[in-house]
Amino acid sequence: MIEIRNVTKAYGDVVALDGASMSVDEGATVGLVGTNGAGKTTLFRLLVGHATPDDGTVRVAGREPTEGPALRERVGFVPEDAAFDPRLTGREVLELHARLRGVPGDDRAERVERVLATVGLADAADRRVEGYSNGMTQRLAVGTALVRRPAVLLLDEPTAALDPRGVEALHRVVDRIRERTSTTIVVSSHVLDEVDRLCERVVVLDDGRVQARGSVADLATDAADAVEVRLRPVDGDARRAAHDAVRDAIADAPSDGAVESRGCTLVVECHRAVAFDVVAAARDAAALDGFEVEEPGLEDAFAAAVDDAAMVDDPAVATTNGGDRA
Numbered sequence: 104m105i106e107i108r109n110v111t112k113a114y115g116d117v118v119a120l121d122g123a124s125m126s127v128d129e130g131a132t133v134g135l136v137g138t139n140g141a142g143k144t145t146l147f148r149l150l151v152g153h154a155t156p157d158d159g160t161v162r163v164a165g166r167e168p169t170e171g172p173a174l175r176e177r178v179g180f181v182p183e184d185a186a187f188d189p190r191l192t193g194r195e196v197l198e199l200h201a202r203l204r205g206v207p208g209d210d211r212a213e214r215v216e217r218v219l220a221t222v223g224l225a226d227a228a229d230r231r232v233e234g235y236s237n238g239m240t241q242r243l244a245v246g247t248a249l250v251r252r253p254a255v256l257l258l259d260e261p262t263a264a265l266d267p268r269g270v271e272a273l274h275r276v277v278d279r280i281r282e283r284t285s286t287t288i289v290v291s292s293h294v295l296d297e298v299d300r301l302c303e304r305v306v307v308l309d310d311g312r313v314q315a316r317g318s319v320a321d322l323a324t325d326a327a328d329a330v331e332v333r334l335r336p337v338d339g340d341a342r343r344a345a346h347d348a349v350r351d352a353i354a355d356a357p358s359d360g361a362v363e364s365r366g367c368t369l370v371v372e373c374h375r376a377v378a379f380d381v382v383a384a385a386r387d388a389a390a391l392d393g394f395e396v397e398e399p400g401l402e403d404a405f406a407a408a409v410d411d412a413a414m415v416d417d418p419a420v421a422t423t424n425g426g427d428r429a
């Protein structure tokens with residue numbers, strides 16, 4: 104449904120996308136995760152035909168960004184900060200969008216009614232938008248995208264401005280869309296917990312490049328296996344001795360590890376299976392004031408994915424950087 108190959112996009116000197124590639128199967132719900140400036144919005148602008156790539160190819164539901172309006176017939180884009188004429192009711196907003204999108208008059212009322220139910224606004228349909236909460240406005244925005252029955256729905260940071268109740272209500276809307284339609288959904292977010300709640304798969308974008316992809320469960324499993332060991336050698340000599348010993352201890356570990364000095368502390372990122380060996384090696388080699396072992400959560404898994412460009416096999420979300428499809 105979505106095929107992006109080796110795409111670059113720059114704004115003057117700023118490279119927003121730098122050889123990104125990914126593909127998404129029909130009906131999948133995929134999280135697009137990235138720090139500020141990672142390139143998420145730029146990617147969405149290409150997917151909805153508001154911009155064209157400088158290089159590489161983008162195909163969405165069989166269309167390309169150069170086809171602008173024809174592409175937008177198939178793609179619904181919900182921006183982070185949608186706003187509507189406050190004097191209209193929710194129903195009037197949806198009817199207007201249905202008319203603008205060419206939904207035939209006979210179908211319009213029923214289509215709008217269904218969408219109101221899907222976005223949880225049936226009871227508020229005849230209230231003016233000026234009285235809507237942020238969460239209701241956001242759900243109405245999703246509704247405006249749904250009236251045209253898009254093949255692909257793009258949600259750009261859909262809960263960024265919402266309180267916890269608004270977040271949960273929006274999440275239920277996404278659940279209903281998944282249950283009732285075969286729409287392919289891409290949700291951009293800073294928050295891995297949200298991606299975990301909504302999506303079975305995730306693409307991690309950083310510096311305009313796809314750094315990791317796979318199931319949220321795989322990323323979480325990676326996180327569960329990773330620990331951070333903090334060693335406090337008694338002095339500089341001890342720190343150097345411990346550093347060398349620890350480096351040797353993690354050299355044969357089942358996954359990559361790293362040793363870093365932070366002030367007087369040695370910080371070791373490693374697989375949990377070698378945490379004991381790391382501490383033992385450091386204590387054999389040097390005097391320590393103490394040590395701690397910490398297990399990172401999902402957010403750290405995301406950060407680790409960005410740092411390490413870790414790749415996880417997943418057939419439904421195939422991504423590469425500047426190379427062939429995985």
Ligand SMILES: Nc1ncnc2c1ncn2[C@@H]1O[C@H](COP(=O)(O)OP(=O)(O)OP(=O)(O)O)[C@@H](O)[C@H]1O
Nearest residue numbers: 114117118119137138139140141142143144145146
């Ligand atoms: N119109 C523009 N002109 C110049 N630079 C831009 C423009 N739009 C985006 N950029 C830059 O391109 C890079 C990617 O921006 P983009 O908005 O795609 O990232 P993002 O992941 O959506 O970030 P955020 O989460 O902050 O919205 C950033 O360095 C940004 O400053």
